[in-house]
Amino acid sequence: MDLYPPGFEECDDLRSAFIRDIILKQCEGSRNVIEDFNTSQTSIPKRLLRYWHDPLNLPDDVRGCLESWDSLADEGFEFYMFDDTSAAEYIAEFYGERELSAFERCRHPAMRCDYLRMCFILEKGGMYIDADDVLIGDGWKYMFRDERLKLQPLCYDMTIGGMMAAADIWRPDLPSGKRIFYVNNDPIAGPAGHPILRSALVRATEKLLNTNGTLEIQSTTGPGNLTAALAAHARQLELSGLPLDFEILRNWDSIAEMRWNLSYRSDDRNWRNVYGC
Structure with missing residues (x-):
């Protein structure tokens, strides 16, 4: 019996189990995950994408997070900052x-x-980071070491009612319990045209245009959407005996730090305060 039949990525439990399998295979050094990939050249351009919806009302604490990345200009990075208006113009153009x-x-x-970052990285390639991420080291170079899409793993542990520590996600000896494994859509680093981003964009577009009623953010444009696209793509590669063209990051917390005590988190600019988790 196929543990992951066609369409499994739309089932929460199967999708989570599959992501867990991918993480363990990478942790074990599976050939299909971390070898057979060109590391001598990279096709991920040094472009940094950020977003804040209203440029006239950028909080000072958020500005400080954004400015922490300015040193990458000395490394040859191009910077792209979008807001609601410029994002719509970009999507209309490309x-x-x-x-x-x-x-x-x-x-x-x-x-x-969420939507703009898929469009931009798919069309131009580069790296997206959230406006509350602070650069803390030079580990960002790892993100550009080869052409694989780079994504951060996450796990919500229902036994404790919170997120699992990043290091624990990789433990092969996790005790039994209800956990949801998935990938975040922050950061995203990848080459233009990556099939996972293409599938994620198509999936989100279809749901936005063809679903009546209120759509849940996380599963429509956020991490849930990206995880479903990744799972379906990875399964097809596995069945074809091909190496995976993405990498689950183990070291993002040594590259950037998310700042939680920001002013906007207490009002409706924080989507969780408006629509819940």
Whole structure:
């Protein structure tokens, strides 16, 4: 019996189990995950994408987070900063009416940021980071060492009612319990045209345009959407005997630190305060 039949990525439990399997294979040094990939050249351009919906009302504490990345200019990075208006203009220029209509149906700035980052990295390549991420070291160079898409793993542990520590996600001896393994959409580092991002964008666009009623942010444009696209793509590669063209990051917390005590988190600019988790 196939543990992961076609369409499994739409089942929460199967998708989580599959992501856990991928993490363990990478942890074990599986050939299909970390070898047979070109590390002599990179096709991920040094472009840094950030987003804040209203440029006239950028909080000082968020500005401080953004400015922590300015030193990358000395490393040859190009910087791209989008807001709601410039994001819509970008999507109109490089995509079509469907994508622009989907973007306009994103009901919160966080959702519009989700959508824009898929569009931008798919079309141009580079790295996206959230506006609350602070650069803390030079480990960012690892993100550009080869052409694989780089994503951060996350795990929500229902036994404790909170997120699992990053280091514990990789433990092969985790005790039994209810856990949800998935990948974050912060950071995203990848080459232009990566099939996971293409699938994620198509999936989000279809849901935005063809679903009546209120759509849940996380599963429509956020990490849940990206995880479903990754799982389906990875399964096809496995069945074809091909190496995986992405890497689950073990070291993001040594590259950047998320700042939680920011002013906007207490008001409706924080999507969790408006729509819940």
